[in-house]
Amino acid sequence: MLNNKTVLAIIPARGGSKGIPRKNIRDLAGKPLIAWTIGEGKKSKYIDRIILSSEDSEIxxxxxxxxxEVPFIRPRHLAEDQTPxxxxxxxxxxxxxxxxxxxLLQPTSPMRQVEDIDGCIEKMFETGAPACVSVTYPEKSPYWMYTIKxxxxxxxxxxxxxxxxxRQELPIVYSLNGAVYVARTDRLLETKSFITTQTSAYIMPNSRSYDIDTEDDFLLCEFLIKKKVNSENKLR
Structure with a gap:
Protein backbone atom coordinates (compact mmCIF):
# COMPACT_ATOMS: atom_id res chain seq x y z
CA MET A 1 0.00 0.00 0.00
CA LEU A 2 1.20 3.51 -0.80
CA ASN A 3 -0.37 6.60 0.80
CA ASN A 4 -3.40 4.48 1.69
CA LYS A 5 -3.76 3.44 -1.96
CA THR A 6 -3.86 -0.23 -2.97
CA VAL A 7 -1.35 -1.66 -5.44
CA LEU A 8 -1.87 -4.76 -7.59
CA ALA A 9 1.05 -6.43 -9.41
CA ILE A 10 0.33 -8.52 -12.49
CA ILE A 11 2.78 -11.04 -13.96
CA PRO A 12 1.65 -12.11 -17.44
CA ALA A 13 2.97 -15.48 -18.61
CA ARG A 14 1.42 -17.42 -21.46
CA GLY A 15 2.47 -20.90 -22.43
CA GLY A 16 2.96 -20.40 -26.16
CA SER A 17 6.43 -18.86 -26.33
CA LYS A 18 7.90 -19.43 -29.79
CA GLY A 19 11.46 -18.06 -29.47
CA ILE A 20 12.30 -20.13 -26.37
CA PRO A 21 9.71 -22.88 -25.83
CA ARG A 22 8.37 -22.97 -22.25
CA LYS A 23 10.79 -20.20 -21.28
CA ASN A 24 8.68 -18.85 -18.41
CA ILE A 25 9.23 -22.03 -16.39
CA ARG A 26 12.62 -23.03 -17.79
CA ASP A 27 15.35 -23.32 -15.16
CA LEU A 28 17.49 -20.20 -14.94
CA ALA A 29 20.39 -20.47 -12.50
CA GLY A 30 18.50 -22.83 -10.21
CA LYS A 31 14.96 -21.45 -10.40
CA PRO A 32 12.24 -21.21 -13.05
CA LEU A 33 12.54 -17.94 -14.96
CA ILE A 34 9.23 -16.65 -13.60
CA ALA A 35 10.36 -17.25 -10.01
CA TRP A 36 12.93 -14.42 -10.22
CA THR A 37 10.17 -11.90 -10.91
CA ILE A 38 7.83 -13.30 -8.26
CA GLY A 39 10.62 -13.19 -5.68
CA GLU A 40 11.51 -9.54 -6.25
CA GLY A 41 7.85 -8.52 -6.42
CA LYS A 42 7.19 -10.11 -3.04
CA LYS A 43 9.94 -7.95 -1.51
CA SER A 44 8.18 -4.71 -2.52
CA LYS A 45 7.08 -2.46 0.33
CA TYR A 46 4.22 -1.09 -1.76
CA ILE A 47 2.67 -4.05 -3.60
CA ASP A 48 -0.35 -5.49 -1.80
CA ARG A 49 -1.01 -8.47 -4.04
CA ILE A 50 0.94 -10.31 -6.75
CA ILE A 51 -1.09 -12.30 -9.25
CA LEU A 52 -0.30 -14.38 -12.31
CA SER A 53 -2.27 -14.11 -15.55
CA SER A 54 -1.87 -17.31 -17.56
CA GLU A 55 -3.84 -19.89 -19.52
CA ASP A 56 -1.19 -22.58 -18.96
CA SER A 57 -1.73 -25.09 -16.13
CA GLU A 58 1.96 -25.88 -15.69
CA ILE A 59 2.95 -22.22 -15.43
CA GLU A 69 -1.72 -15.88 -6.51
CA VAL A 70 -3.74 -17.18 -9.45
CA PRO A 71 -7.31 -15.91 -8.91
CA PHE A 72 -8.44 -16.71 -12.46
CA ILE A 73 -7.35 -18.53 -15.62
CA ARG A 74 -6.70 -16.27 -18.58
CA PRO A 75 -9.04 -16.92 -21.54
CA ARG A 76 -7.17 -18.57 -24.41
CA HIS A 77 -8.13 -15.84 -26.86
CA LEU A 78 -6.00 -13.51 -24.71
CA ALA A 79 -2.96 -15.78 -24.98
CA GLU A 80 -2.42 -15.82 -28.74
CA ASP A 81 0.70 -14.66 -30.58
CA GLN A 82 -1.22 -11.66 -31.91
CA THR A 83 -2.74 -10.64 -28.56
CA PRO A 84 -1.70 -7.06 -27.66
CA LEU A 104 3.09 -4.87 -14.66
CA LEU A 105 6.11 -7.15 -14.15
CA GLN A 106 7.08 -9.20 -17.16
CA PRO A 107 8.80 -12.49 -16.28
CA THR A 108 11.40 -11.99 -19.02
CA SER A 109 13.31 -9.44 -16.90
CA PRO A 110 15.09 -11.61 -14.30
CA MET A 111 17.81 -9.06 -13.54
CA ARG A 112 15.28 -6.49 -12.28
CA GLN A 113 15.49 -5.90 -8.52
CA VAL A 114 12.98 -4.77 -5.92
CA GLU A 115 14.65 -1.36 -5.80
CA ASP A 116 13.64 -0.92 -9.44
CA ILE A 117 10.05 -1.91 -8.75
CA ASP A 118 9.68 0.38 -5.76
CA GLY A 119 11.75 3.09 -7.45
CA CYS A 120 9.41 3.16 -10.44
CA ILE A 121 6.37 3.43 -8.14
CA GLU A 122 8.02 6.23 -6.17
CA LYS A 123 8.99 8.10 -9.34
CA MET A 124 5.36 8.13 -10.46
CA PHE A 125 4.38 9.76 -7.18
CA GLU A 126 7.30 12.19 -7.18
CA THR A 127 6.46 13.45 -10.67
CA GLY A 128 2.71 13.44 -10.16
CA ALA A 129 2.36 11.49 -13.41
CA PRO A 130 -0.45 8.96 -13.92
CA ALA A 131 2.08 6.36 -15.10
CA CYS A 132 5.78 5.52 -15.00
CA VAL A 133 7.86 3.02 -16.97
CA SER A 134 11.42 1.77 -16.64
CA VAL A 135 13.94 2.80 -19.28
CA THR A 136 17.66 2.44 -19.89
CA TYR A 137 20.36 3.84 -22.13
CA PRO A 138 20.31 2.02 -25.49
CA GLU A 139 23.41 0.16 -26.56
CA LYS A 140 23.30 1.89 -29.95
CA SER A 141 22.03 5.42 -30.44
CA PRO A 142 19.18 5.84 -32.96
CA TYR A 143 21.10 8.86 -34.24
CA TRP A 144 23.57 6.37 -35.73
CA MET A 145 20.88 4.19 -37.30
CA TYR A 146 19.83 4.13 -40.94
CA THR A 147 17.12 2.85 -43.21
CA ILE A 148 17.78 1.57 -46.73
CA LYS A 149 15.79 3.20 -49.50
CA ARG A 167 29.26 9.70 -29.07
CA GLN A 168 29.70 12.40 -26.42
CA GLU A 169 27.97 14.87 -28.72
CA LEU A 170 24.90 12.74 -29.34
CA PRO A 171 21.59 13.70 -27.70
CA ILE A 172 20.83 11.54 -24.64
CA VAL A 173 18.11 9.05 -25.47
CA TYR A 174 16.44 6.21 -23.58
CA SER A 175 14.71 2.99 -24.55
CA LEU A 176 12.04 0.96 -22.81
CA ASN A 177 13.56 -2.07 -21.10
CA GLY A 178 10.29 -3.89 -20.33
CA ALA A 179 11.10 -4.41 -16.65
CA VAL A 180 8.54 -2.28 -14.77
CA TYR A 181 5.31 -0.54 -15.78
CA VAL A 182 3.20 1.35 -13.23
CA ALA A 183 -0.04 3.28 -13.66
CA ARG A 184 -3.10 4.60 -11.95
CA THR A 185 -5.73 1.97 -12.63
CA ASP A 186 -8.46 4.37 -13.68
CA ARG A 187 -6.13 6.09 -16.13
CA LEU A 188 -4.90 2.82 -17.62
CA LEU A 189 -8.46 1.59 -18.18
CA GLU A 190 -9.15 4.87 -19.94
CA THR A 191 -6.04 5.10 -22.16
CA LYS A 192 -5.39 1.35 -22.62
CA SER A 193 -1.66 2.07 -22.50
CA PHE A 194 1.12 2.70 -19.99
CA ILE A 195 2.77 4.98 -22.56
CA THR A 196 1.21 8.40 -23.06
CA THR A 197 2.51 11.95 -23.26
CA GLN A 198 2.15 12.10 -19.46
CA THR A 199 4.19 8.99 -18.62
CA SER A 200 7.29 9.56 -16.48
CA ALA A 201 10.49 7.50 -16.62
CA TYR A 202 12.50 5.54 -14.10
CA ILE A 203 16.07 5.01 -15.34
CA MET A 204 17.62 1.58 -14.77
CA PRO A 205 21.22 0.55 -15.41
CA ASN A 206 21.93 -1.66 -18.41
CA SER A 207 23.14 -4.41 -16.08
CA ARG A 208 19.59 -4.91 -14.80
CA SER A 209 17.79 -4.21 -18.07
CA TYR A 210 18.16 -7.52 -19.92
CA ASP A 211 14.92 -8.72 -21.52
CA ILE A 212 15.03 -12.41 -22.45
CA ASP A 213 13.82 -12.91 -26.00
CA THR A 214 16.39 -15.29 -27.49
CA GLU A 215 18.45 -18.28 -26.41
CA ASP A 216 21.53 -16.03 -26.23
CA ASP A 217 19.66 -13.66 -23.89
CA PHE A 218 18.78 -16.60 -21.66
CA LEU A 219 22.32 -17.93 -21.48
CA LEU A 220 23.76 -14.47 -20.82
CA CYS A 221 21.36 -13.81 -17.93
CA GLU A 222 22.11 -17.23 -16.47
CA PHE A 223 25.84 -16.49 -16.58
CA LEU A 224 25.38 -13.06 -14.96
CA ILE A 225 23.12 -14.37 -12.18
CA LYS A 226 25.49 -17.22 -11.33
CA LYS A 227 28.42 -14.79 -11.33
CA LYS A 228 26.56 -12.46 -8.97
CA VAL A 229 25.58 -15.29 -6.62
CA ASN A 230 29.16 -16.60 -6.53
CA SER A 231 30.48 -13.13 -5.69
CA GLU A 232 27.94 -12.73 -2.88
CA ASN A 233 28.82 -16.16 -1.47
CA LYS A 234 32.53 -15.27 -1.36
CA LEU A 235 31.76 -12.16 0.72
CA ARG A 236 29.92 -14.12 3.40
Missing part, protein backbone atom coordinates in the same frame (compact mmCIF):
# COMPACT_ATOMS: atom_id res chain seq x y z
CA UNK A 60 0.12 -21.69 -12.96
CA UNK A 61 1.36 -24.47 -10.68
CA UNK A 62 4.95 -23.22 -10.77
CA UNK A 63 3.86 -19.65 -10.02
CA UNK A 64 1.76 -20.80 -7.07
CA UNK A 65 4.71 -22.78 -5.70
CA UNK A 66 6.79 -19.58 -5.63
CA UNK A 67 4.13 -17.45 -3.97
CA UNK A 68 2.06 -15.82 -6.71
CA UNK A 85 0.29 -7.04 -24.42
CA UNK A 86 -2.11 -4.63 -22.73
CA UNK A 87 -5.16 -6.89 -23.19
CA UNK A 88 -4.32 -9.40 -20.40
CA UNK A 89 -3.68 -6.46 -18.06
CA UNK A 90 -7.06 -4.89 -18.81
CA UNK A 91 -8.70 -8.30 -18.38
CA UNK A 92 -7.03 -8.77 -14.97
CA UNK A 93 -8.13 -5.33 -13.78
CA UNK A 94 -11.72 -6.11 -14.72
CA UNK A 95 -11.51 -9.45 -12.89
CA UNK A 96 -10.00 -7.74 -9.83
CA UNK A 97 -11.48 -4.24 -9.58
CA UNK A 98 -10.96 -1.66 -6.84
CA UNK A 99 -7.17 -1.46 -6.90
CA UNK A 100 -5.84 2.10 -7.14
CA UNK A 101 -2.59 1.29 -8.93
CA UNK A 102 -1.34 -1.52 -11.13
CA UNK A 103 2.23 -2.73 -11.64
CA UNK A 150 14.41 1.48 -52.60
CA UNK A 151 17.57 2.44 -54.50
CA UNK A 152 19.60 0.63 -51.76
CA UNK A 153 21.17 3.85 -50.50
CA UNK A 154 21.21 4.53 -46.77
CA UNK A 155 19.24 7.29 -45.13
CA UNK A 156 19.50 8.42 -41.48
CA UNK A 157 16.61 7.15 -39.35
CA UNK A 158 16.52 10.56 -37.65
CA UNK A 159 17.04 13.48 -40.06
CA UNK A 160 20.06 15.58 -39.09
CA UNK A 161 21.69 18.64 -40.58
CA UNK A 162 25.09 17.16 -39.78
CA UNK A 163 25.99 13.59 -38.81
CA UNK A 164 27.51 13.50 -35.31
CA UNK A 165 30.71 11.43 -35.23
CA UNK A 166 31.50 11.58 -31.49
Missing amino acids: IEVAKAYGA GIDPVIHALKELPNYDFVV DNELIEPLIPQNEIVTR
